[in-house]
Amino acid sequence: MxxxxxxxxxxxxxxxxxxxxxxxxxxxxxxxxxxxxxxxxxxxxxxxxxxxxxxxxxxxxxxxxxxxxxxxxxxxxxxxxxxxxxxxxxxxxxxxxxxxxxxxxxxxxxxxxxxxxxxxxxxxxxxxxxxxxxxxxxxxxxxxxxxxxxxxxxxxxxxxxxxxxxxxxxxxxxxxxxxxxxxxxxxxxxxxxxxxxxxxxxxxxxxxxxxxxxxxxxxxxxxxxxxxxxxxxxxxxxxxxxxxxxxxxxxxxxxxxxxxxxxVQIHPTSMPQLNDYQAKLTLMSESLRNDGRIWVPKEKEDKRHPNSIPEDERDYYLERRYPAFGNLVPRDVASRAAKERCDAGYGVGDTGLSVYLDFGGAIEKQGKKAIENKYGNLFEMYRKITGINPYEEPMRIYPAGHYTxxxxxxxxxxxxxxxxxxxxxxxxxxxxxxxxxxxxxxxxxxxxxxxxxxxxxxxxxxxxIRTSRIPVDGPEFAAAEQEARDRLGRLMAVDGKQTVTSFHKRLGKIMWDHCGMARSEAGLQEARSLIADLKEEFWSEVKVPGRQDRVNQELEKAWRVVDFFELAQLMCRDALDRKESCGAHFREESQTPEGEAQRIDDEYSYVAAWEHKGAGSDHVLHKEQLEFENVEIKERSYK
Amino acid sequence: MKIKLKIWRQESPDSKGGLVDYELDGVSKEMSFLEMLDYLNTTLIERGEEPVAFEHDCREGICGCCSLFINGRPHGVGAEITTCELRMTAFENGNTIVIEPWRAKAFPVIRDLIVDRSAFEKIMQAGGFISANAGAAPEANSIPIPKELADEAFDAAACLGCGACVAACPNASAMLFVSAKISQLALLPQGEVETKRRARDMIAKMDELGFGACSNIGACEAECPKGIEISHIARLNRAFVASAF
Structure with missing residues (x-):
């Protein structure tokens, strides 16, 4: 049951x-x-x-x-x-x-x-x-x-x-x-x-x-x-x-x-990664797609400055593929479409991993003032980080991990x-x-x-209402405290050579490559084995400097990364188990001939709820079947 | 590029701190200022030393965690930026960069570059709110608010609570911080009702916590990462005077 x-x-x-x-x-x-x-x-x-x-x-x-x-x-x-x-x-x-x-x-x-x-x-x-x-x-x-x-x-x-x-x-x-x-x-x-x-x-x-x-x-x-x-x-x-x-x-x-x-939602309009030291990706609000138009050059690897690429040599691919919603398609659709163009060689910037978000037309039509009123602080943020003035040339954007x-x-x-x-x-x-x-x-x-x-x-x-204040000196509190202390102690005791962040970066790369915008059976299996190896390496090589009894930001990070190893395994397991594509979860094996996500409603119309069975044991899957009585289930089309 | 750093290191709140010199090679212009510190910390950890503790979170200029005093200025060079928005393009090969925590009696150092800004919380608790219980609110469009007032309230409400105004002020006054909140709420009809009490209570708390007085120097406005103007202090002063009657 x-x-x-x-x-x-x-x-x-x-x-x-x-x-x-x-x-x-x-x-x-x-x-x-x-x-x-x-x-x-x-x-x-x-x-x-x-x-x-x-x-x-x-x-x-x-x-x-x-x-x-x-x-x-x-x-x-x-x-x-x-x-x-x-x-x-x-x-x-x-x-x-x-x-x-x-x-x-x-x-x-x-x-x-x-x-x-x-x-x-x-x-x-x-x-x-x-x-x-x-x-x-x-x-x-x-x-x-x-x-x-x-x-x-x-x-x-x-x-x-x-x-x-x-x-x-x-x-x-x-x-x-x-x-x-x-x-x-x-x-x-x-x-x-x-x-x-x-x-x-x-x-x-x-x-x-x-x-x-x-x-x-x-x-x-x-x-x-x-x-x-x-x-x-x-x-x-x-x-x-x-x-x-x-x-x-x-x-x-x-x-x-x-x-x-x-x-996990991959947001379509983030600033692209600039270098290997980068600690985060800055979001550029979806609201920008109200007035901004997304495009890439029609020619592969076109290295011209965006302002010198004429109108008829630009591919406004969202407007082309999704005329009904255009630039305002939902996030999962916009992200995958950007990835598709970049994977096919049309991406812009040094790495080829970005697309343009262009306000030229909107500024011409509404005036700079109107655009500044709506998005002033976002344009300013973009300029500060990239040195590029988006009032004068298009922003470069790329998808990034965002919301769970x-x-x-x-x-x-x-x-x-x-x-x-x-x-x-x-x-x-x-x-x-x-x-x-x-x-x-x-x-x-x-x-x-x-x-x-x-x-x-x-x-x-x-x-x-009749239960008095819960005392904190019972055996359950003592046991939970001991568990926490043991784990803190274990982290401090490894005393290896590598920083916590180096492990987090490597874990992130595994997840982005195999459990990000596109997922496949083989990729997810590989990710599971890579994560297991990385976790083992962590517990023998990580260095948590400093002391436990004062501010220790490395210890804070280490605690979080340990949990991420487990959660990453569960994410991959869940993604493997769901062999359909739906929303942000895109299984390469389940797509329409046009490359859109293909749901399989007869088999996967459920919430996958995973039960933890203790360290070292496999998670158990429970299914909450979803009933739709008030909406008609359709293929989700924004064309 | 190669840079020299002089960084305030302090083990704990009661220990004595001091500036420590570091040389850092391999710094890229593409790094943000905090990524440069991340890089320094990586090299320190790999050498078996303790990393420099500093406060940061969103890294996009909105959470207000950043609290670094860089070469004598809160959040470093550049208009209307937080430390996390500062880029290494602002520096040249061979530069020396001095990094200190906010310096103010009301913001004691916790460790290295981290300071305790809970005094700001206490000021806010003294009155930085509208007493509107959930469930009691009227229809949102029932009170039209002139766009100019709403926009001005927004400009004041953009305050991050970072404390740069206090760090910039020779008197370590919190007047810009306090006035931003009082001004925002006084400009809006829904907040106007409590203006007198709010001004009186927040100012009393500010004084009690050891912040200095305002002597119209204007350094707070010059260094505020959100460009909050000292005209809000004028509105605060009017509200404060009115609260006496």
């Missing part, structure tokens, strides 16, 4: 969330103050949850590895946040938003969760505006919108190219207000090392204080992870250097099954398979299927944090 019960409420799709809210148990305000909630990660999802839960009266203990919640990587989301307000009167609705996300995810997401995310999107915009988020406005004073890939309406709210920063700071302001009110206690500069499970329930965590090195115990009646995605498994990605998968993996080791680990649709499997209540352990935002698998649409991440994170978790966690905590 499957261990997966999605707990999807019965009834018509549009009524499920309302009826669920009406039927979940509540915790009365007096009891809330007796309940402790541990919240790990304070990006948009975590900060929104902390502020909501604090306002409701729960005691929240919030943890982040940065010095302040304001630095979480939600801060870097650029283009926007979606909502079904229909302010443009262009036919948008909750159902349309739901439908676009399901289709954009290539029919591999759960209908009920996606519809709920669309439902709460409007309330999220209201909340963020009330919190002081300065979204872009028209001269009328009303909120402005723009378009994003994979949709035919304008539903994206934005604050120049810094929408993530503004949304995060809005949620952060709610969080610090609760800190001031004494309802949220912040524990910054902490890495979560272990989840503590007592009598089958998540009751605490073990952390490492990144300043003193102290290994600490923290307890709560429930534990919420809002720890983001694991795209840094590729080493080079659009993520912050510190983003990592270790908290999710710690939960996985303690019984939380992992959903669709191989579903996969993550901890959760039920409709956002609870993992460990009772009392919840996962919200990017850290769960739930809303984006096999490919996320642009401006969908901020939407999901804020919705999960502000409006969904605060309802569903109450239903769980209603059983705990």
């Amino acid at each position: 499957s261990i997966l019960d999605a707990k999807i409420p019965s009834g018509p799709l549009a009524d499920k969330w309302a009826s669920h809210k009406n039927s979940v148990r509540l915790v009365n305000p007096a009891n809330r103050s007796r309940l402790d909630i541990i919240l790990v990660g304070t990006g948009l999802a975590g900060a929104a949850a902390a502020s909501s839960l604090g306002e409701m009266g729960y005691n929240v203990k919030a943890f982040c590895f940065q010095d302040s919640p304001r630095r979480a990587h939600s801060v870097a989301a650029q283009g926007g946040i979606n909502a079904a307000k229909n302010y443009r009167n262009d036919g948008d609705s909750v159902f349309r938003l739901f439908h676009d996300v399901i289709k954009g995810g290539d029919y591999r997401a759960r209908e009920a969760n996606v519809h709920r995310a669309a439902e709460v999107s409007n309330q999220t915009i209201d909340q963020l505006v009330a919190s002081g988020v300065p979204f872009a406005r028209d001269y009328s004073g009303y909120l402005d919108n723009r378009s994003f890939g994979g949709v035919q309406v304008s539903r994206t709210f934005y604050a120049k190219g810094q929408t993530g920063q503004q949304c995060l700071l809005g949620a952060y302001s709610g969080l610090i207000r609760q800190v001031a009110a004494g309802k949220v206690t912040m524990y910054p500069r902490r890495d979560m090392l272990e989840v503590v499970v007592i009598d089958g329930k998540a009751r605490g965590i073990i952390t490492r204080n990144l300043v003193t090195g102290e290994v600490e115990r923290h307890s709560g009646h429930a534990v919420v992870l809002a720890t983001g995605g694991y795209g840094t498994i590729y080493y080079l990605s659009t993520l912050a250097v510190g983003s990592n998968g270790s908290a999710a993996w710690a939960a996985h080791r303690k019984g939380a099954v992992f959903g669709n680990p191989s579903f 649709m996969g993550g901890l499997w959760v039920d409709y209540n956002l609870m993992t398979t460990v009772p009392g352990l919840f996962a919200i935002g990017e850290s769960n698998f739930s809303d984006h299927g096999a490919n996320r649409l642009g401006a969908g991440s901020l939407m999901q994170c804020a919705g999960d944090g502000y409006f969904i978790l605060p309802v569903t966690i109450g239903d769980y905590l209603a059983d705990d």
Whole structure:
């Protein structure tokens, strides 16, 4: 029997969330103050949850590895946040938003969760505006919108190219207000090392204080992870250097099954890699594709300056292949199309691994001022890094690892398979299927944090109103602490010659080559064996300098890379097992004659949820069959 | 190219620190400044020494983690950039680069180039928010806000909380940081309600934490990586005066 019960409420799709809210148990305000909630990660999802839960009266203990919640990587989301307000009167609705996300995810997401995310999107915009988020406005004073890939309406709210920063700071302001009110206690500069499970329930965590090195115990009646995605498994990605998968993996080791680990979005418009020292790839927002046109020369290896290549010698390949959506096809489609052109020898730049994103026509038509208003800070960012002025010549861009649709499997209540352990935002698998649409991440994170978790966690905590504070001196805490200490000690003891980063880079290259934009049986098998060898080498050759009892950034990195070895194996295993192509998961063996992803719905219309069976044992696959009652499953066409 | 580095090394908060000299060969102009430090750290680890601790995360100029004082300037040379946006094209073969942490009483050193900026958190907790509970918000378009005001609020809201303004100021004043938040929220109708209390409480907290006073020098504006203007300080001062009545 499957261990997966999605707990999807019965009834018509549009009524499920309302009826669920009406039927979940509540915790009365007096009891809330007796309940402790541990919240790990304070990006948009975590900060929104902390502020909501604090306002409701729960005691929240919030943890982040940065010095302040304001630095979480939600801060870097650029283009926007979606909502079904229909302010443009262009036919948008909750159902349309739901439908676009399901289709954009290539029919591999759960209908009920996606519809709920669309439902709460409007309330999220209201909340963020009330919190002081300065979204872009028209001269009328009303909120402005723009378009994003994979949709035919304008539903994206934005604050120049810094929408993530503004949304995060809005949620952060709610969080610090609760800190001031004494309802949220912040524990910054902490890495979560272990989840503590007592009598089958998540009751605490073990952390490492990144300043003193102290290994600490923290307890709560429930534990919420809002720890983001694991795209840094590729080493080079659009993520912050510190983003990592270790908290999710710690939960996985303690019984939380992992959903669709191989579903990773490769973002089509990142700045290309310039050199071998590079520590990250900088994203150029998808919003740029509203006005920018993507092209490569029609001639192979054309070395002319882009401005001297005449119009009729340019191949606007997205417009050619996908006339209906043109430059605004979804991310997976745009990324693969760029890879196809570059692999065929049409790529530009020294390495041949980039394509042009050109604003020449848009500037001619709308004027420089209008373009500057929309994308000023992005153009400036590009100029600072490359020295090229995008007002005068096209940007060069290439795909890069970005967002993980996969993550901890959760039920409709956002609870993992460990009772009392919840996962919200990017850290769960739930809303984006096999490919996320642009401006969908901020939407999901804020919705999960502000409006969904605060309802569903109450239903769980209603059983705990008579449970007193969880003591941290029990055997389960001691055992979890010991596990963490042992592993820290083992890392320090290797005392080899190679840096942690050198291993991370090599792992990233294996994953990018074999489990990135294109995957094949042979490549994935090879990757699995390469990863196993690399892991073995790591444990005999890595050097972690310094001491455990103070700031030690190499030790922090080493802890994360160890988990990445395991997660990388699971990603490859998942990618091997899914012999179809869908969304961002492109199996070379499963494509149409035109080179588009070929889904195999009869066999793979499920969420692959992997259970950890202990070190050295194989993962076990559980399948959550996906039922589509409200959308017609079609070949996903943007032609 | 080959460069010389003088870097502040300090073992822990209570130990004594000092500048340590390094010579680094093989630096490429294509590196970012932080990639140059990554490269230095790789060579240090491979030699069996401890790497230089410095704070960084997004590496694209938006998280505000960077906090390096380079050749006497926060975030180094160049207008409106954070340290992670600084490129080695700004330096020449044979250059000496001095790298220190932010220097301010309110930002004590944790290790090497990492400082403790939790004082900023405390100022924000004193009032850097609008008291809007989730669930209570009105329809987003119910209050039209003139585009000019929304845009000005955005310019103030772009603050990264990095602390360059404090590091640049001879008085180590946090006025630009505080004014950016007060100005943003005062410009918006939804935040205007709490302006007086916010100004009074945030300024009181700033003073309590050991930041200096503003004497209109303007170094903060010159060094702010997001180009936040000192006109916001004027708005803060007006709000502060108004809060007395």
